[in-house]
Amino acid sequence: MTVSGRPEPAAIADRVAAWAAVRQACARDAVESGRDPATVHLVCVSKTFGADAIEPVLAAGQRVFGENRVQEARDKWPALRERYPGVELHLIGPLQTNKVREALALFDVIETVDRPSLAEALAKEIARLGHAPRLFVQVNTGEEEQKAGVTPGEADAFIAACRERHGLAIEGLMCIPPADQPPSPHFALLAKIAARNGLANLSMGMSADYEQAIMLGATHVRIGSAIFGARPRP
Ligand SMILES: *Cc1c(COP(=O)(O)O)cnc(C)c1O
Numbered sequence: 001m002t003v004s005g006r007p008e009p010a011a012i013a014d015r016v017a018a019w020a021a022v023r024q025a026c027a028r029d030a031v032e033s034g035r036d037p038a039t040v041h042l043v044c045v046s047k048t049f050g051a052d053a054i055e056p057v058l059a060a061g062q063r064v065f066g067e068n069r070v071q072e073a074r075d076k077w078p079a080l081r082e083r084y085p086g087v088e089l090h091l092i093g094p095l096q097t098n099k100v101r102e103a104l105a106l107f108d109v110i111e112t113v114d115r116p117s118l119a120e121a122l123a124k125e126i127a128r129l130g131h132a133p134r135l136f137v138q139v140n141t142g143e144e145e146q147k148a149g150v151t152p153g154e155a156d157a158f159i160a161a162c163r164e165r166h167g168l169a170i171e172g173l174m175c176i177p178p179a180d181q182p183p184s185p186h187f188a189l190l191a192k193i194a195a196r197n198g199l200a201n202l203s204m205g206m207s208a209d210y211e212q213a214i215m216l217g218a219t220h221v222r223i224g225s226a227i228f229g230a231r232p233r234p
Contacts, residue, residue: 029214045224068093123166142178172201187216
């Protein structure tokens with residue numbers, strides 16, 4: 001950043017180059033695992049980065065982005081959407097039931113459906129609005145205390161309840177493997193749960209492990225730091 005708050009031209013070029021390289025790597029990984037590259041969608045995770053960092057990537061043609069907080073998305077995305085039609089915004093962080101209405105106004109895809117009270121709140125708001133976002137169920141494959149998501153053991157019943165009790169069209173599953181374990185077994189587990197529930201989409205793989213995720217069937221990889229650079233630590 002310069003003093004004026006404008007990004008240095010070098011940073012803009014770097015991010016666009018990094019974005020192009022990640023896209024290429026995703027396509028290559030897809031082909032190497034015998035898949036059509038068009039079946040792997042890059043969700044560019046722009047959390048913590050401002051419009052000045054995001055805009056060059058939008059200008060280069062990227063349209064699918066992920067944010068983890070409703071309020072941050074509200075601050076950044078309405079203005080960007082006006083300038084760049086066709087944006088598809090994914091919520092990849094936990095959603096509080098009292099923010100469902102606002103989330104539905106901002107996001108096209110909610111990847112973090114993770115509990116009955118949220119499913120119920122979503123169903124209510126969808127009925128009121130008359131249209132639904134695309135929905136993924138988050139699975140806590142590592143059964144980590146601090147992480148959101150249904151456990152693998154609860155997943156089938158939760159997906160069934162979303163569909164039957166709440167009338168929600170679930171299109172896929174999402175997971176964030178434990179940071180201290182090899183991710184592949186978690187990706188394989190998510191793929192297995194999706195297959196037995198008839199779900200076509202798998203949101204898995206981040207900057208450090210998207211190659212393995214694509215090999216194991218990821219349809220959506222969520223990539224932040226490999227494109228935008230390191231985020232400030234919370
Ligand atoms: C931040 C975040 C990402 C992106 O992580 P990187 O390692 O920067 O690619 C992906 N998924 C979720 C849920 C995130 O919160």
